[in-house]
Amino acid sequence: MNVWQLKVGDSLPDSFCLGPISRSDIVRYQGASGDFQPVHHDEEFARKAGYKAPLVVGMYPAGAISLWAAELFGPESVRQTAFRFSAMVWPGDTLKSEGQLASRDGAKREIGLRLTNQQGECVLTCRMTFEREA
Numbered sequence: 460m461n462v463w464q465l466k467v468g469d470s471l472p473d474s475f476c477l478g479p480i481s482r483s484d485i486v487r488y489q490g491a492s493g494d495f496q497p498v499h500h501d502e503e504f505a506r507k508a509g510y511k512a513p514l515v516v517g518m519y520p521a522g523a524i525s526l527w528a529a530e531l532f533g534p535e536s537v538r539q540t541a542f543r544f545s546a547m548v549w550p551g552d553t554l555k556s557e558g559q560l561a562s563r564d565g566a567k568r569e570i571g572l573r574l575t576n577q578q579g580e581c582v583l584t585c586r587m588t589f590e591r592e593a
Contacts, residue, residue: 478553
């Protein structure tokens with residue numbers, strides 16, 4: 460199915476899955492992003508900060524889902540991306556998406572995405588706007 464033909468309220472034809480997220484995934488992301496906060500990789504530091512374990516860098520799943528959506532619509536059509544983080548993501552979590560077309564106006568499309576963990580808890584919502592050149 461061509462995603463540009465979706466009607467408002469239609470679900471995206473594919474879904475996105477990330478994980479289970481390993482500590483190696485976290486450290487690789489930290490190296491690529493330059494975010495070396497120890498709360499994301501150092502067990503003792505994370506526990507002293509009040510966490511049960513090092514937590515996943517929030518932009519890791521955010522970047523992964525926005526890249527996935529950009530590939531669906533074409534990276535050249537991305538106009539805006541906004542995230543809202545609603546729960547922490549931990550090593551071992553598996554995240555799955557659900558998404559739908561939120562609005563359609565001429566060549567512009569807006570989608571809404573939700574990432575949920577293996578317990579069904581929403582950890583991230585994302586709104587993306589795409590526009591095709593005429």
